[in-house]
Each structure stands twice: as structure tokens, then as C-alpha cells.
Amino acid sequence: MAVDTHGRWPWASAALVAPTWGGALRARRWLGEDGHWVAWLALPILVAHQTEEWVRPGGFLPFANQRLLGAREPAWPLTERVGFVVNVPLGWGTAIGGALLWERTPALAAGVLAIEAGNALMHGGMAVRERRYNPGAVTGPLLMGTHAAAGAAWLARSGRMTRRSTATALALGAAFTLGMPLALKRRMRRARR
Numbered sequence: 001m002a003v004d005t006h007g008r009w010p011w012a013s014a015a016l017v018a019p020t021w022g023g024a025l026r027a028r029r030w031l032g033e034d035g036h037w038v039a040w041l042a043l044p045i046l047v048a049h050q051t052e053e054w055v056r057p058g059g060f061l062p063f064a065n066q067r068l069l070g071a072r073e074p075a076w077p078l079t080e081r082v083g084f085v086v087n088v089p090l091g092w093g094t095a096i097g098g099a100l101l102w103e104r105t106p107a108l109a110a111g112v113l114a115i116e117a118g119n120a121l122m123h124g125g126m127a128v129r130e131r132r133y134n135p136g137a138v139t140g141p142l143l144m145g146t147h148a149a150a151g152a153a154w155l156a157r158s159g160r161m162t163r164r165s166t167a168t169a170l171a172l173g174a175a176f177t178l179g180m181p182l183a184l185k186r187r188m189r190r191a192r193r
Helices: 009-026 028-040 042-054 060-068 080-100 107-130 139-158 163-192
Strands: none
Touching: 009 028, 009 042, 009 080, 028 042, 028 080, 028 107, 028 139, 042 060, 042 080, 042 107, 042 139, 060 080, 060 107, 080 107, 080 163, 107 139, 107 163
């Protein structure tokens, strides 16, 4: 049976699952030092989540458009191109950026945690409300939700977060969690005019 991943990038994400988790396993001692795991586990978690959403079992594009946004079309207003931009440059970019900036500032990594929390709440909330599976309903709550909660608790205990970095993290989380669906709904409203 052929899998419609709605683009090629989901295959790259799926191909990264084993190497990123393998790297995390090999670096587990280092990840435990100075909270590196808070930032560095974001990419393995993200690619696992994207694989569930877009590859196996997949179906995120029609789910997002029809069940989440209430659109009639399965491939609009969230298109393959928008899905790529959100998941690769923005998703992978913030996860990698948060890890690379960790020593300097935890703000971007904390923003990724806020995005994970929003994603976990959306997938988990819809699964409970609809009483059925949605693409991302396993890795969202289990991986992202757990990582977001544990990472936020570590950051709170560490004292590394300033008011400014906290505000930045919350703004990033809100932009992804609330901004993306609102922008797509606005796109739908404009098309109706």
C-alpha cells in the first residue's frame, strides 16, 4: 500500500528518527549534564512526531484541514508547501537552534518546550474530545508533553530563565500553537470573499 506523505520531506524526517535517537542514546551521560537533554532531545522527539503525523500512520494534512480547521478540502488551507515550511525550516530550525544556543541562553529551547506543550494539548485534547485517534495523538502527549513538562520543571529549578527569556519562550509557543491555526483560518475566510 502506497503512503501519501504529502511531499518528500516527511521521508527525510522518518529517516532521521533512528540516527537522532541513536545519537541521544550514545550521548546520554552528556545529555544529563547541565540539562543538555532539555534542548538536545527536541529534534529526536520532533522527527518521531512528524513521522507519526505524516508517514506512519500519517494523514496529518487532511486531519488538520478537515477535522482541526473545519475545511471542506483535505489539502487546503494547509498545503504541502506550508506543511514543509512549518515542519522543516521552522520546526527543525528551532529545535536545532535551541540546542546550539543552549549554553548561551535557554530561551529558544524553552520556546520549543512551549510549542511541544501546545502540540501535546492539541493532539491529546482532540483525541479525548472526539474519542478517536488523530495523526500525532501518541507522540504528541507521550513524547512532547512529557518533554515539555520535565524540561519546564528543570528550567524552573535551574534559575537560568530570565523574565525576558520566559517572555520570548511563551511568545514563540503562542505563535506556533495559536498563530498557525489562526493564520490558516484567516486564509479560509479570505478565500470565501
